[in-house]
Amino acid sequence: MVDLDAWPWPENTLLARLSPRSRRELLGLGHERYCKPGTLLMRQGDPGNTVYVLRSHDTSVSACVKITADAGTLFAIRVSGDVIGELGALTPNSVRSATATVCTATIAHCIPGNMFLSFLNEHPDGWQTLCRTLADRLAWSDQRRLDFGGWPVRRCLARLLVEFAESYGRPSESGVEITVRLSYEELGNLIGAGEDAVGLAMKRMQLKGLVCLRNRHVVVRDLEGLRNYAELE
Known part of the structure; x- marks a missing residue:
């Protein structure tokens, strides 16, 4: 039951x-x-x-x-x-x-x-x-x-991932795993960006140690760092 x-x-x-x-x-x-x-x-x-x-x-x-x-x-x-x-x-x-x-x-x-x-x-x-x-x-x-009004793709994406981590995230060994699986194309739909631009922005965040991918799910490794990154001009 x-x-x-x-x-x-x-x-x-x-x-x-x-x-x-x-x-x-x-x-x-x-x-x-x-x-x-x-x-x-x-x-x-x-x-x-x-x-x-x-x-x-x-x-x-x-x-x-x-x-x-x-x-x-x-x-x-x-x-x-x-x-x-x-x-x-x-x-x-x-x-x-x-x-x-x-x-x-x-x-x-x-x-x-x-x-x-x-x-x-x-x-x-x-x-x-x-x-x-x-x-x-x-x-x-x-x-x-x-977001569609001219903000950089990396800022729009970071803000979106912060929202998803806070709303749909669950703790994991690597950080906060976003339980909703979304493709780069779908993430782009939500922020008005192309798939390639989203992929490039994601790669930059990975290199900074802010996020990683695990089993096609995005894991936010440093939530506070991602918040700060989202507010950079």
């Missing part, structure tokens, strides 16, 4: 912010669906109002769902404790604004839109928590737009 009260929900996700009682009640709605890597949860342009609350299959590997535009361009990732598809519940008769593809073994709690809205209305921390989550996403998108 899985003890979801003791589950390690990443900080600042929807489930981490809900009270234990509200979290239990939300996870009790709808049904659970096991999703293997490659599972398509929703496709841009399709109708639908089901809300998906994510959790990892086990505590050793974080859940990861990539959010892409129709052309396949990555613009966000979601992990255990996150919610996706909530805009479909909030806007009747809408279509999906993005495609969501599962990257690691994930349990999706599938909640009909009307049940999700009822939950928000019946729990004082429901709407507040969802609004904080949406505000965080807007701030994140705004920061990425600023």
Whole structure:
């Protein structure tokens, strides 16, 4: 029996912010669906109002769902404790604004839109928590737009890796391992840079001892040093 009260929900996700009682009640709605890597949860342009609350299959590997535009361009990732598809519940008769593809073994709690809205209305921390989550996403998108405005690639990449290490990192012998596996192309999608430029910036950070690669995951070896590097002009 899985003890979801003791589950390690990443900080600042929807489930981490809900009270234990509200979290239990939300996870009790709808049904659970096991999703293997490659599972398509929703496709841009399709109708639908089901809300998906994510959790990892086990505590050793974080859940990861990539959010892409129709052309396949990555613009966000979601992990255990996150919610996706909530805009479909909030806007009747809408279509999906993005495609969501599962990257690691994930349990999706599938909640009909009307049940999700009822939950928000019946729990004082429901709407507040969802609004904080949406505000965080807007701030994140705004920061990425600023990154597109002319900052050096190495600075944009360093800032992104710091955010990922703080949000999705886990301690390892080498430092803080970013549990979400992303290619150089995908990292470039998130900061508005080409794959070659990202590769060059990553190589420079490796030479400085700030990061390394292990099993195709980025490991931040010196988090404070990477923060300082991200602020260099």
